[in-house]
Amino acid sequence: MSFNIGLSGLYAANKQLDVTGNNIANVATTGFKSSRAEFEDVYSATKLGSGSKTVGNGVRLANVSQQFGQGDVNNTGNVLDMGIQGQGFFVLDNDGSLSYTRAGTFKTDKDGYVTNSDGTARLQGYGVDANGKILNGILTDLRIDTSNLPPQATSLVSSTINLNSTATPITVAFNPADTATFTKQFTTPVYDTQGNQHSMDQYMVKTAGNTWNVYTLIDGRNLDGSLPTTTGATAPVPSTMNFDSSGKLTSVTTPPAGTSSDLVLTGWVPGTVTNGTWAANGAASAPNITISMGNTTQFNADTARSIPTQNGYATGQITNLTIDGSGVLLANFSNNQTKPIGQIALASFTNEQGLQPVGGTSWKETFASGIPGYDAPQTGTLGSIVSNSLEESNVNLTNELVELIKAQSNYQANAKTISTQSTIMQTIIQMT
Numbered sequence: 001m002s003f004n005i006g007l008s009g010l011y012a013a014n015k016q017l018d019v020t021g022n023n024i025a026n027v028a029t030t031g032f033k034s035s036r037a038e039f040e041d042v043y044s045a046t047k048l049g050s051g052s053k054t055v056g057n058g059v060r061l062a063n064v065s066q067q068f069g070q071g072d073v074n075n076t077g078n079v080l081d082m083g084i085q086g087q088g089f090f091v092l093d094n095d096g097s098l099s100y101t102r103a104g105t106f107k108t109d110k111d112g113y114v115t116n117s118d119g120t121a122r123l124q125g126y127g128v129d130a131n132g133k134i135l136n137g138i139l140t141d142l143r144i145d146t147s148n149l150p151p152q153a154t155s156l157v158s159s160t161i162n163l164n165s166t167a168t169p170i171t172v173a174f175n176p177a178d179t180a181t182f183t184k185q186f187t188t189p190v191y192d193t194q195g196n197q198h199s200m201d202q203y204m205v206k207t208a209g210n211t212w213n214v215y216t217l218i219d220g221r222n223l224d225g226s227l228p229t230t231t232g233a234t235a236p237v238p239s240t241m242n243f244d245s246s247g248k249l250t251s252v253t254t255p256p257a258g259t260s261s262d263l264v265l266t267g268w269v270p271g272t273v274t275n276g277t278w279a280a281n282g283a284a285s286a287p288n289i290t291i292s293m294g295n296t297t298q299f300n301a302d303t304a305r306s307i308p309t310q311n312g313y314a315t316g317q318i319t320n321l322t323i324d325g326s327g328v329l330l331a332n333f334s335n336n337q338t339k340p341i342g343q344i345a346l347a348s349f350t351n352e353q354g355l356q357p358v359g360g361t362s363w364k365e366t367f368a369s370g371i372p373g374y375d376a377p378q379t380g381t382l383g384s385i386v387s388n389s390l391e392e393s394n395v396n397l398t399n400e401l402v403e404l405i406k407a408q409s410n411y412q413a414n415a416k417t418i419s420t421q422s423t424i425m426q427t428i429i430q431m432t
Contacts, residue, residue, distance in 0.1 A: 002421040008058030009414030012039050015061050016407040023395045024404075031071070031103030031361045032393035034400075038063045068352045071102075071394040073386050079321050080106040080114065083391035086383020088346030091374065092121035092362065093141065100347050100372070102391055103361040114142045118360070125327065125344045126376070132339045134328070139374060142329065142342045146318050149333045151195025153285075154312025157188055158292035164303040165247060167206045173230045174205055174215055174238070181205070182215070184303040190218070191312035192270035194284040202291075204303065205238070210245070212298075213238035216265060216291075223268035225278050239263045247298040261294035313337050323387035327377040346382045347372040 019037040026032040040062040073083035082104035084090070089100035105117040114123040122141040126134050167183050175181045182203040190200045203215040215236045221227060226234045240253045254264050266288045271280040316335030323329055327344030349355060354368030365372055377385045 003418060005056070005058040006414050006418035006421065008042065008060060009417065010411060012037075012059045012061060013407050013411035013414055015064075016403070016410065019064055020400050020403045020407055023400050024397065027393055027395045027397055027400075029103075029361060029393050030105055030390050031101060032395065033066045033068050033071075033102070034393070034395045035064050035066050037061065038065055065353055066355075066357065067394065069394045071391045073389045073391050075389050077388055079323065079387055080108070081388060081390050082106065082323065082344070083386040083389040084346065084377075084383045085386050086381075088348055088377065088382040089363070089372075091124035091139065091345055091347050091372075092116055093124050093139075094121040098124075098372075099358060099360075099362040099364055100355070101360070101362045104390055108144055112144045112146060114144065116360070123344065125329075125342050127342055128340050132341075134340060134343045134376075136343075136376065139345055140342075142344065144318075144321065144329070144331075145341055149313075149316040149318075149331075149335065149337060149339065151191060151193070151315045152312050153193045153287055154190040154289055154310050155287045156290050156292065157190070157200070157308055157310040158295070159186075159188075159308035160295040160306040161186075161293070161297070162301050162304055163204060163206070163212055163241075163243075163296065163298045165298045165300050167303065169206050169208055171207075174203065174213070174236060175230050176201070176203060176215070176217060176220065176228060176236075183212075186305050186308075188308045188310060190289060190310060191314060192281070192284040192286045194270075194281070195314035196270060196272075196281065196284060197314060198270065200289075210243040210298065212241045212243075214241060214263060216263070218265075218268055219271070219273065219278075221271070221273075221278060223265060225269050225271045225280055227278070241293065241296065243298040249293065249296050249298075252293050261292070263291040263293050265289040265291065323385060325378055325384035325386070327385045343376055344385055345374050346377050347374055348380075348382060349373075 016037045019035050023034045039059050042057040042060050044057055073085055084102060089102060090104060092099045092101060099121065106114050106123055107117065109115050109119055115121060124139045125142040126136050127140045128134055170181060170183065172181050182205045184204040186202045188200045190198050192198065198219050201217045205213040207213050215238050217228060217236065222234060222236060228234055228236045237255045241249060242251045244250050249261065252261055252263050268286055269280050270284045270286050271278050313335045316333030316337055318331050319334050320332050321329060328340050329342045330338055331341045332338050349372055350370035351368060354366050355363035356366045358364050375382055377383060
């Protein structure tokens, strides 16, 4: 019996050495989670129990459990290197077979899909629609689209303007070439449907105590492309802004008749001027432009405008990628636009200890782990994504070296048990 007990102890000590050695071997493995050998004693028993004087039959390995504690997250400088600060697993798809990992060493393949380091599985997340809205709920292969961002024609311009209430009213006919005929000029870039940039000039002319005219030209021309004159059919038609005695805007009258807080430009024709001759760009068109004037005031301060915002832009090429804590992949383009192109999804399990290790620092779902729940990072108990960083192994090397000493002592002690039993057996044999 003592031989079997000693052998079970040798086997247990050997397993303890195996687990400790595996932890030490993976001390530099990204996303690795250390393991712990768990043992239990062995007793012979019948249906009536084992009795009070039963000697144990040794020890056996009960489980090798992985410890999913947080590893250190350190900067690498590579945008597609990602660590998880908190709970959750990255989701990888290899031809329909899902696996889960904490190792965020990702890269792109020749088609732009985000894959694991050996390129065998694609990172899963949520896609976006044409407007850049995240489509939550359906996992898809994340892909970094490097195609140009299509242009968008300007349809809305907004800014905050103050018109000096002490400015002198102007009574002469407006002429954009004569600065004496207007109080202030503001210029805003606008875009047509092909992404061509045009200059929209607004000329503010104070005509009475609480009344201002606004003349709007694009590329120095009327909306139809005609060259503005002071009289006749090509004379610019102003919009009129009225203020109350406290300097607040009360109405904007825009030709044709209409009163609101917006100035609406209808029927403008994109074109270009070559050698002084304007020609319409028949291939491009432009929607109506709504200029929001609701934040215009007339106070005793300099006539000035904040930086305007407008929703048009030229075509752009992707220049760089950023990933925020919620896992949103945000592409930055050469036309100063940004657009979400996807969002990383994280998986969580009721029992992480029940996951099946499959190598490659990955795990598979099992019946013991329960089914995974998928959601965006920073949702519920899920952690956040740290871009340009990787989570290191959570192995404590000092503890593992101590475990080596303990396992070696256990092995020697159990070997001594067998050696002692052997000596006793030899003595008994000699007695006979």
